[in-house]
Amino acid sequence: ARLGAAPGLAGALAASEAAGAEGPWADKVSGLAKNVQELFEREPQLVEFERKVDELGTWLHAEHAEASHLLLNNVVKRTYVLQRSGQLSDVAESLEELAGLEENLTSPCLKDLPAQSERLHSAEAKSAVSVGGAIKLHEHVTALAGDYHKAVVALNAQLLEWDRLLTCDASDA
Numbered sequence: 001a002r003l004g005a006a007p008g009l010a011g012a013l014a015a016s017e018a019a020g021a022e023g024p025w026a027d028k029v030s031g032l033a034k035n036v037q038e039l040f041e042r043e044p045q046l047v048e049f050e051r052k053v054d055e056l057g058t059w060l061h062a063e064h065a066e067a068s069h070l071l072l073n074n075v076v077k078r079t080y081v082l083q084r085s086g087q088l089s090d091v092a093e094s095l096e097e098l099a100g101l102e103e104n105l106t107s108p109c110l111k112d113l114p115a116q117s118e119r120l121h122s123a124e125a126k127s128a129v130s131v132g133g134a135i136k137l138h139e140h141v142t143a144l145a146g147d148y149h150k151a152v153v154a155l156n157a158q159l160l161e162w163d164r165l166l167t168c169d170a171s172d173a
Helices: 007-018 024-042 044-060 065-081 085-106 113-172
Strands: none
Touching: 024 044, 065 085
16 A cells, blocks of 8 residues: 555545546645655655555554554553553653753853863872872881880980999999
């Protein structure tokens, strides 16, 4: 059933011509048939669309999905929608809220985001260098404090030794 040939239209045109119909309606039907035919000749996509619709019709017939079945499916769909109207209302509200948030996607601060991201990476790198320096400084201070402690302990031991020697010499004299 070629839309370009417009079966219903072509049938009406053929019937009117066979009956010898004349007048405004016959002219309109004839003009419409010519316009449709010209449209199909200009737009090859329509021929492809028609072919796919025919294939779909064949498939629906093979699957026993005739119009009555499709109408029954529409009734089932409507029932499903009615049963879940509350959930669908919630989803609709969520979608409206999202639509309201879409304007924030074009916020001027988002345009500066790449530059700010680069600044953040630079600050992170400087922070890492500073942390590394602080760790090395802490290690040096810890080593210095350890050396100082050893020196004070050694000095204390030496002073005690000298005190003992002086005390022994004073008691011997």
